[in-house]
Amino acid sequence: MPIWPSRPVGTGTTRPPPPRRCAVEPAAPDSGAPPTFPLREGLTTISTNSPTPPADAHLKVLQTRVYRGPNVWSYDQAVHLVVDLGALEAFPTDTLPGFTDRLIELLPRIEEHTCSRGHRGGFVERMREGTWLGHVAEHVALELQQEAGHDLRRGKTREDKNRPGVYNVIFGFYDERVGLAAGELAVRLVNELVHPTADFDFDAERERFLRLAARTAFGPSTAAIIEEAVSRDIPWTRLNQHSLVQLGQGVHAQRIRATMTSNTSALAVDIAGDKHLTGNLLGSAGLPVPKAETVRTADDAVAAARRIGYPVVVKPLDGNHGRGVILDLKSDDEVREAFPLAEEQSRRGVVQVESFITGKDYRCLIIGGRMAAIAERVPAHVVGDGEHTVAELVEITNADPRRGVGHEKVLTRITVDDAAIELVREQGYAMDDVPATGDMVKLALTGNMSTGGISVDRTFDAHPDNVEIAEEAAQLIGLDIAGIDFICPDITAPVRETGGAICEVNAAPGFRMHTHPTVGEPQFIAKPVVDLLFPPGSPSRVPIVAVTGTNGKTTTSRMLAHIMKGLGRKVGMTSTDGIVIDERLVIRADASGPRSARMVLQNPRVDFAVMEVARGGILREGLGYDRNDIAVVTNIQTDHLGMRGIDTLEQLADVKSVVVEAVPRDGFAVLNADDRLVRAMRRRCRGTIVWFSMEPPGSPVRDFIEERCRRGARAVVLEPSDRGEMIVLKQGRRSMPLAWTHLLPSTFGGAARMNVANALAAAGAAFAAGAPLHDIRQGLRTFDTTYYLSPGRLNRVEVNHAEVFVDYCHNPPGMRMLGDFVESYVKARQGAAEHRISRIGMVGAAGDRRDDDIRELGAIAAHHFDVLVLREDANLRRRAPGESAKLLEEGVRAAMADGARCRQVVTVLDELDATRHSVRIANPGDLVMLCVDQHAAVLAELESFTHQAAAGARTDEDCPGDPDLDPQQLTSEAAESSAAEDGELREVLDSQEG
Structure with a gap:
């Protein structure tokens, strides 16, 4: 689905484009040629000698998507239909005789639509001048929802630039089921107006649609409460298909079901449901109540009526809505006749007889x-x-x-x-x-x-x-909340x-x-x-921080959550590893989408939310909430290109910028000033910008930041000195030292530059959230890349006296940063090492990436590792087994031919087998970098190595040290590598050690 349209077709109230007219363009009078419709490349020219569309021409819905929050098309929730006009692309509305008049006859209120003209009747003008039928379907869907009582006016229609005749139709909705039904009926109606059929009864279809809307609509009581909540900016979420609604978020959430609330006592409801008990309690307090008795048979009812005195009322003890209530009974026979009617409406079969009060x-x-x-x-x-x-x-x-x-x-x-x-x-x-x-x-x-x-x-x-x-x-x-009947x-x-x-x-x-x-x-x-x-002044929302970008968003989210945890906050966090509530992993899955965000906001323990927001979730469903108080964008780099219509970095930035657009005026956007595409997002933000940068003083980027800080802006930057780099918070002309980068455990003495950048972003977000400097400093000082705090992100383990790192690196920019870390880290350790440190890397690529991206990943890795072990993910993502590894190998060998560092490539497709092989070929003191897919399984496998070695249970065959010196000791897991390659690998490592 392309993000950038080639031209606007129609719009509701948001971002109106200039009007576009599509009409018949006659040929020159002296040409003798018949006039033709102007068509784009790839479509057949249709002569006006055939003024009606072909019989099989109709709108076809190719895809339907529901956005439940801000998205790439709208600031609000919306339905997205991808429709194919086919041959109807050549027939705008002004070429279809009677089309506009018939539509107005069926939906008279469509004349009220302003469209891009900004005045009543604007849309009808567009139809008479000529507009495409996808645009018409948008307005019909909006009008149908208007008839159902949903006051919606936002919508737009955009053409797919890569597929002529295919349009993106977007329109708002209040109820998801009603919005989808409106879109479906709108397309059917447009097709019916083009080619009328005998079996389509629009009045009956509209009545069916309105009944659906009535069934799904909130009742008057619930609707009134929600309307009041919306007027106060209190968020709400429908929890079922009926009247159970959550108002507010997280720890501030309250629930209602019709007019029962979270504060309604279950005991009080039970008492009110027992009319006899209610009467006794009120009567004992001296309040006026009728005389009453409860009975189970008609004879007992007659006896009670005689004792109370006629006239009487017979009603179910626990009924409602007045069902089964019979008034003004004046004889025994009337009581006997009324008893079964009341008994039928009583859930417990108990009937109450009481004195009849007139009035x-x-x-x-x-x-x-x-x-x-x-x-x-x-x-x-x-x-x-x-x-x-x-x-x-x-x-x-x-x-x-x-x-x-x-x-x-x-x-x-x-x-x-x-x-x-x-x-x-x-x-x-x-x-x-x-x-x-x-x-x-x-x-x-x-x-x-x-x-x-x-x-x-x-x-x-x-x-x-x-x-x-x-x-x-x-x-x-x-x-x-009580209804007292007098x-x-x-x-x-x-x-x-x-x-x-x-x-x-x-x-x-x-x-x-x-x-x-x-x-x-x-x-x-x-x-x-x-x-x-929500008493006046009490909060209803929890602070939401949305973290997005190509690389670093997971670690940044964890750093920020760790800082806020130090402040005593109950942090709910979504990430690619799952949903974490107060540092407890409650759901293990890729939870970087909108549904996971809604789960966090419904949790009653959460008072601070950190959402990792991935590109796929934004394109699939939007954000899943209406706004975020703080948006963090780490970087925009080449990953996931060629998927879902995202082909360029600019388009990817447009998707990621949704979180920046969702920042309110009193919110903040923490932006990477070193990335030009992220820096440009400042124009999309209504709130305050907090910059962060790795650039040194005097660079153009730092000059850009300093100029804005002089005018009161905020920033997190690095200040170099003889003692190292200091993270500094700047606000206006104030500079506040925060921490030395080399003293932060996550940076490995400053070598992990990507984690320095992540620390800057996390510090900026925490500062924007109001965290004191001491707590930000303490959070960064205590955050380590252990498996418990940051699983799968630069976790260090020692196995057989070799240093093993486990990381999630899976794209070329990430590999470039990881390679820089390897270079810096090995350089810092080489002086104390007794022999040359060999670098062994295990690398894999996601199968849904472009071929060139996978090759580039391999080429970059070849520049930083002596030995590369190529593996594949368990989910091949529609590729054949071995295909991704082959592309990686092509990139590695091309780099080796150009003089890259790598001297040996081994392919071991299974991740755990590749892990075992990578560890077994390492000598004590070597560095092994495992770029993994399933980090939990890999860490467990590494733990098994450590435990067996500590227990002395491993033999020389189990723990060969350097199996490359003896090809016969290669394990069966690595048997795919040839003896020639193994001999070459032995020579490479021997020469390096020498």
């Missing part, structure tokens, strides 16, 4: 112990007009666009069942009777919104005594004087009667809920 139905919403809203609930009903029957009036009422099925809209459609028909009959009507004008006909006895009732806002009408009673009831039950003649008068009672206390009360009252002003009740979870 209006009020719902008092209590949040955090305080009254937030009051609504009067009016049962489902119709009002006669003297013309229509009751059944017709129900249909007219249900036609209100505000009414839907269940909780999908602010009102619920009225359902006419046997109970409703019986209730209408009791009021003196049949369903086909015509009520007089103004007559109210009830279709339900309870005022629940879920049964078709309506609500009237009474928040500011309630008497203070009634408010106090409701608040006390919520506190007695222990609910943080039955009383008038909420404006004290219920203790006028009569009335609390008939129920509800956990997880619905909000829509308050947020969308049928009559009255809506109440913004989500605010106190979010205040309850």
